[in-house]
Structure formats: structure tokens, C-alpha cells
Amino acid sequence: MNAENPADEASLQLNADGSLRHLLTLNGLDRQLLVDLLDRAEAFLAPEGDLPVRSNALAGRTVGNLFFEPSTRTRASFDLAGKRLGADVLNLDVNTSSRKKGESILDTIYTLEAMHVDVMVVRDASAGVPAFIARNVKDFVSILNAGESDVSHPTQGLLDLLTIRQHKPDFGNLAVAIVGDIRHSRVARSAAHGLHTLGVGELRLVSPPAMAPEDGDLAFARIVDNLEDGIRDADVVMALRIQRERIGNLDGIPGIDEYFANFGVSEARLKTARPDAIVMHPGPMNRGIEIEGSVADGPQSVITQQVTNGVAVRMAVLERVAGSQELT
Ligand code: CP
Numbered sequence: 001m002n003a004e005n006p007a008d009e010a011s012l013q014l015n016a017d018g019s020l021r022h023l024l025t026l027n028g029l030d031r032q033l034l035v036d037l038l039d040r041a042e043a044f045l046a047p048e049g050d051l052p053v054r055s056n057a058l059a060g061r062t063v064g065n066l067f068f069e070p071s072t073r074t075r076a077s078f079d080l081a082g083k084r085l086g087a088d089v090l091n092l093d094v095n096t097s098s099r100k101k102g103e104s105i106l107d108t109i110y111t112l113e114a115m116h117v118d119v120m121v122v123r124d125a126s127a128g129v130p131a132f133i134a135r136n137v138k139d140f141v142s143i144l145n146a147g148e149s150d151v152s153h154p155t156q157g158l159l160d161l162l163t164i165r166q167h168k169p170d171f172g173n174l175a176v177a178i179v180g181d182i183r184h185s186r187v188a189r190s191a192a193h194g195l196h197t198l199g200v201g202e203l204r205l206v207s208p209p210a211m212a213p214e215d216g217d218l219a220f221a222r223i224v225d226n227l228e229d230g231i232r233d234a235d236v237v238m239a240l241r242i243q244r245e246r247i248g249n250l251d252g253i254p255g256i257d258e259y260f261a262n263f264g265v266s267e268a269r270l271k272t273a274r275p276d277a278i279v280m281h282p283g284p285m286n287r288g289i290e291i292e293g294s295v296a297d298g299p300q301s302v303i304t305q306q307v308t309n310g311v312a313v314r315m316a317v318l319e320r321v322a323g324s325q326e327l328t
Helices: 006-012 031-043 073-084 105-114 129-134 154-167 186-197 227-231 256-263 303-323
Strands: 062-067 088-091 119-124 142-148 175-179 202-206 222-224 236-239 278-280
Touching: 006 129, 031 154, 031 186, 031 303, 062 073, 062 105, 073 088, 073 119, 073 142, 073 154, 073 303, 105 119, 105 129, 119 129, 119 303, 129 142, 142 154, 142 303, 154 186, 154 278, 154 303, 175 186, 175 227, 186 202, 202 227, 278 303
Parallel strands: 062 088, 062 119, 119 142, 175 202, 175 236, 202 222, 236 278
Antiparallel strands: none
């Protein structure tokens, strides 16, 4: 299964009236829709110390989590987001699902559709799976991409944008450095497209040459092959995990010690970024490889805030695709 043409995928996710039906990619998503989702996510964030915000916007709806790849943050936050909106939430255990007996992905989807699962949250290692499913479901079903191969992770992109906006709202004056395994990272792609849509001043993709992007759709970013230049005077430094599960050819891929020495975001290296720079990481984090532990836990880190924002962003997306429909 191949990744869809980005323009086809962008139009597939909209209803005829331009409203959001599926969330497959941030590439090509309208700026106003992006801003509306971020604003709505802000409204779902409780003041520190308060209980989480709840609503009944999805009462009577069912959200199914179908994670065919491991996940902690995305799966848990979709689960909580659905419950906080009053939905029934089904977490399919893929290890005991009938896909293990050879059932096709579409037969699994049709089975859940027959049980009236309204929103299917899908993570899969193969490119093109979320759009393929979206093309084959009934009108009442929405598909949310929860991580698609190295292609796209749109709700991660939204939570990254929200976190940046909370600290640095003037996107046009920002220098953002995404550091690490860009080539194999769906997180980097979704963040890059979202930042581009919001008019980021400068986007730098910083990596060893063997981890630099190969696709032309990130041509708006500056490719940098050393960390010192890459994070100099940056306002935002986002470290990425090395996506070992997706690296087929190890030629040119540095070993762990070499990688940390040259591309690890360490306290010493971070001094070249702006003094008020924020440090991000999508998780799961490998301390001592892509980021020094003291940086991950340090005063510039917003990593736990990213996680908190993940629930609010997923509430905003769920409400947008399923909350406003007539109950059946
Ligand atoms: N950032 C992210 O997608 O984390 P999980 O793999 O834990 O969901």
C-alpha cells in the first residue's frame, strides 16, 4: 500500500461543505481549520490543579482505538479524550484480534463498522493505510490517523504546534530546529507541514546526511548537517527519536555514542540556542542518545506539557469530526 497523493489525501479528509470528516494529514489542511483546532484544544485544558475538562459532546458515539504498532502517549490520550467527551471507547487488542488469524484490515474495519464504531483511530506501520480505510468506510465513520509509517502523525503535529504557540505565539518570528532522524520521522513531517502553514519564520531540519529527508515536499525547510549551526539562536529545539524500526539500510547511520556526541541535545550544545528556547521531544525518549537527561528534565523542557496537550488536542479533533453530527 502506497502513501496517497498529498492533495488527494487532503481533499479526502473533508466533507463536501469543507468541514473535517477524517484527519489523515496536516499537509494541505486549511490554516483557519488548524487554528480553530488549536483554539478548541486550549479550551479543553484545565487550569493546573483542577480536574480535567469534560463534556458530553460524544455521548452515544463510539471511538475505536486500533493500534497495529506500539504506543503509550497517543493511545492513552485518545482513550482519555474519548472518555472525557462522553464516548464509549473500544481499545482493540491487536495481539488477540482476528487480524492475527489472517483477517484483512478491511474485514476488521467492516466488523467494527457493523457494531457502529463511529470514529476509528488507526496506527499502522504501512504507508497509505489510514487513507485506504477512509475510502472504504460508510458515511457515518471518521478515520483519525494516529501514526502512519514515516509519513504522517497529524495529532502529534497539532499538539506540537499548540505547545509552541503557548510559549512563542508569533510564528513568523520563530526559528525552529527539528533535530535527528528526520528521514524516518512522521512526527517531523507533520510538525513541518503545520509550522509551514502557520507561517514559521525559519524551519531547520538538522540531521546526519543518512537521516536527512529525501522527499521534495519539505523543500520549504533548510537542511543542516551539524547541530551547532542547526540550533544556533533557535527559539524551539525539537529532538527526535531514532526510528530504528523503520531504518532499512544502516549505511551512514552513526552508532549511539557517535550520534549523541554529534546530534544529542545536551546542556552544553543547548547554550548555542536562544536563552529562552524551549526543548521538545515527542517521546518515547532515549535519554543519552537523542537528548541528555538533564535537558529533558531541565527548565527549558516542555516535554510533559506536550503530553498534557495531547489529550486536549485529541478531544478537539474528536469533537470536530463526531461531536456535531446528529445522533443516530
Ligand atoms: N509520540 C508518540 O506518538 O508516542 P507513542 O508512540 O507513545 O504514541
